[in-house]
Amino acid sequence: MTRIAPTALYQEVAERLRQRIFAHELAPGDWIDEQRLAEQYGISRTPLREALKVLASEGLVELKPRRGCYVTEISRPDLDDIFPLMAMLEGRCAGDAVRKAMPADVAQLSEIHERLESAADEGRIDAFFEANQEFHRKIQGLAGNRWMLSVIQDLRKVLKLSRLHSLSLEGRLQQSLGEHRAIMAAIRAGDAARAEKLMHDHILCGREALARMEAKAAKQA
Amino acid sequence: MTRIAPTALYQEVAERLRQRIFAHELAPGDWIDEQRLAEQYGISRTPLREALKVLASEGLVELKPRRGCYVTEISRPDLDDIFPLMAMLEGRCAGDAVRKAMPADVAQLSEIHERLESAADEGRIDAFFEANQEFHRKIQGLAGNRWMLSVIQDLRKVLKLSRLHSLSLEGRLQQSLGEHRAIMAAIRAGDAARAEKLMHDHILCGREALARMEAKAAKQA
């Protein structure tokens, strides 16, 4: 594959660092050693530092002047701030999506939802994950608000800083599936208000599941 | 005043560039000449480029690989996306603020509102501007959601790209004042739901005023 859109080096580096942060290979609180990373990637510090500026704007790392760069530590209160915000935004997306959706769009959503059902049925967690993400993305796409999309994506990146975030879905796979069914039904019925409300609550349920994970993790420690 | 928290050069530069962009000294669509600006500020291109990365993340400029940096052009559809989003966010802020406000907070808001009243009374547009901003900021502060705040601020920066944005307030000074009165009343009454709704509509009215400005500007051209 020849690169038709030559992305700059700093963008590549930023993306790689994001992945490492999401994978907690670079864990919250970790110091980021610029020269170590630079020689690891076989590049100079310049594009690496530019990448870090971008990640800092996204909230994934914190740049302390003259003291280096650290992976952001996300706190309980932060999660309590972000989740209601996400719930409101994704809820609105769902409502707008219903208002704008053409029959073909609803069909596509149904198809994605079917993949979610079968993934849950077969206990394929990663497939469930994937279908879940796609479902949300598709709805956000239908809402058709570029700026809302970008806000949601930024916030979701920050949420991924929390190690428990991805795990929390596993514990409530059936519940999540049920919520998705209800949302899908509201969409099919063309009931925008109900879709909005259901999506809103769906996200907040995610917060509660995460809180339970935290409690469990704290008990084990 | 000695600088106790030495902010990095790229931050200073980013702030200066923001001001120049907001002042439309660097207008939407303009190409940003790196070496020219660098020598203008008496610095090298390195921190300047880092500043541009930050501004790009904020959406104020667009970085086209190998083709340079351009000030973002904000379109009609963009405004139609952003204003409803802002209305929702600031509305929520107002509601949360009412729920969390202590009597002292309400008193402070009243005081700010009084400044708005007298500024309008004396026709001091810049003072009106200032009080207006402070009122909104105070409410956002009371809501106490760091992440919502940061989202709102980012979006507001983007709105400032539109030259007409600041002017649009002038044309509806009395109307805006009236809306503020109603919001203030709802806050005093502790009616969160009404405050939310009023603030929401207040922002949307701003969008309509801007649309009228655009129409007028188009007619003159």
Place this chain on the structure above:
DNA sequence: CCCTGTAATTATGGATACAGTATTATGTGG
């Protein structure tokens, strides 16, 4: 024995230098 002050080391931030690509200008052929 701990605390403080100083020196050495190390990393960050900025400047300069260089390579590669896009744009523009110029010249030649149709």
Place this chain on the structure above:
DNA sequence: CCACATAATACTGTATCCATAATTACAGGG
């Protein structure tokens, strides 16, 4: 005279280098 190709120029992107500030280790004094 216009179109296209080629060369010159200018700017972006990356690397290297240097200065300065922070951290750490160590020595001396309380």
